[in-house]
Amino acid sequence: MALRVGEVIESNTTGFIAQCYELHAAPAFGSLVRVSDGALSTYGLVYDVTTSSIDPGRRPIARGKDEEDEAAVFRNNPQLAKLFRTDFTCLVAGYGEAGRIYHFLPPAPPRVHAFVHICTLEEVADFSGSLDFLANLVAPGFPGPGDELAGAFLRLASRARADDGFLVRAGKELAVLLSGDLRRLNAILRRMKP
């Protein structure tokens, strides 16, 4: 069963932000999440995780000087968990409808408060059957660390698929996409190396 981790709090056509139910419990950078929203599920790739004070005006102060470990800080200050929040930002990488996966943008962005699940390895394997989404990650206007994201997701997908040829195929796709920028290609390849 896919694990539910949070809810959409902001969305647009190409991406969305979700808040985690638990502090510091965001899905890993580069993981695949699914937002189920009625008949449509939107797939997102996690590329930015932020933990901050719920009141932007107040900065936290250091509290652990006399504590034994980090966990004790939260144990002895139970209010802290409520004063902070963890959000994660996703790139819309495709959507699923009626049992099929499409690797392009859904007709509408996910709605606010829609539930966000971390995809199972099986879902990751299904989703990575096509590598079309890679083009968006390495496109010039991408707001996040696209190259890092590509590397991270491809490592995950390769684990999910248990397919030796997968990384090579993905690498070749990237080599074509980045044909004019060998330095970047090399950098990504180093990040996705098995």
Add this chain to the structure above:
Amino acid sequence: MSEFEPGRGKRLGMVVGGSLLDGMAVRLDSGDSVEDMAVGRYVVVEGRKKKFFGMITDVTLGTIDKQIEITPPDMADPFVAEIIAGASTFGTVHVAPMLTLGLDAVSILDGPQPVKTVPSHFSEVREASEEDVALVFGREDASHFYVGTPLDMETKVCLDLKRFGERSSGIFGKSGTGKTFLTRILLIGLVQKGAAANLIFDMHNEYGWEGSSEGEQTRTVKGLKQLFPAKVAVFTLDEESSRARKVLTDFTVQIGYDQVEPEDIEMLSELLRLSPRAMDAIGFLLKKFGSSRWLEAFLSIESTEERDELAESLGVYSSTLRALNMSLSRLRRLKFLVPRTVEDSVQMILGYLDRGQNVVLEFGRYSDLLAYVLVANILTRRIHSRYVDATERAMGDKNQQPRQLVITIEEAHKFLNPGVAKQTIFGTIAREMRKYNVTLLVVDQRPSEIDEEVMSQIGTRITCLLDNEKDIDAVLTGISGKNELRTVLAKLETKQQALVVGHAVPMPVVIRTRDYGSPESYRDLGFASAAELRRRADKDNDDLFGDRS
């Protein structure tokens, strides 16, 4: 679209550009290494309406980005190396389209046609399958003879021997590349299929009884007479040598002084180091003694005084005649050259040929050019003139015409170089084509020294490795796709591979010449065993002379 499908060769890539003149550029699929490609290999392009047959003529490396050439990626890393290959870098092969085959039933019946267009963009390119090659080069039949296999294939490439013999043909290649073996194989084909009668001037005694193969160890290989005892006669110029080699000969050839014409001597002027002045002196001798007596008259003079007297009477310097004597005295050493002959060799040869036999003339120990050029020239001139007579007497009646005759000569450039080709009989035969049913099979290692006009008349050219640019140019004159074929030619293996172009094949093809000399090779040719050969020989004799029982 799978890589392998039954009846179809392995997929290589797709057409990405090109033209009919320059050939097509084929981008290799990323999985294929350029290292697996070979120039000369045969491919099929599957266009939408037609199938194209072509040949790989070049292989190039391409990169998507020039930067990669300046800062190469870390190829030591196998992961990076695997990705870069085929994606950032790729192989392109150039394919010369040669033939097309329609895909519908009617055009399949018509067989391969010359190309008039190119396949459309992104057409699939595959290695030619055995079936594809068989479609183009046919199967062995009454006139098609198996000469070899395309590179890396088992399919047979068959030559249309009827067409092969109809026009003069050539076998070229550096020394040791397999010309003699190829020639022998083709001669076997010509005899076996009865495509033509053969007269072979066998300079090194390789075709008649047996030849030798220089591999790791030298061994003998069967000559024509061993394979076709009843269809081949071995003539010799040197009976002693033939006997020493235990060759059963049918006739010993002698040539009379009276048969030597000034033209023959002129051909030898270089070999005999004859000056123009000496040639002029021959002219005077001719006037004084007549064409059938001049040589005998001159060579019979024994003393210098007598020779000087003759010089005076002819009005030439005595030094000229002395020099001429020095040169011509080399002819005295040729034992087959005699003042008068008992039997007419030309008559004998024609007799055998008329009876459907093939004649191999062994030179024995006279394996130098002097004897070879002299004898081949004298005999051919007279045989040709008989053929001209016979053909003209037949007045166009095909049944009355003499049978197609193929004359095999080695070191052909000695007879056909630009200096002599205009005058010699061999030049004439090559130029008049098949008018009188005589054609040449020339074997040569220096094709660039053959007269250009003669070369242009050579219908089928089989070329083993050549490394001299001029020679390569010469064998490819007048052939379309010359530039592509040039690369193919220069890349042949040093032995037993040849490029076949021209009249007897539907398209140029590189072959690995069929093996010759092993027991299996004789069996492949239809000769079961020594016992079988003997049995067949007896039967042939019975057929010829009636049952002896």
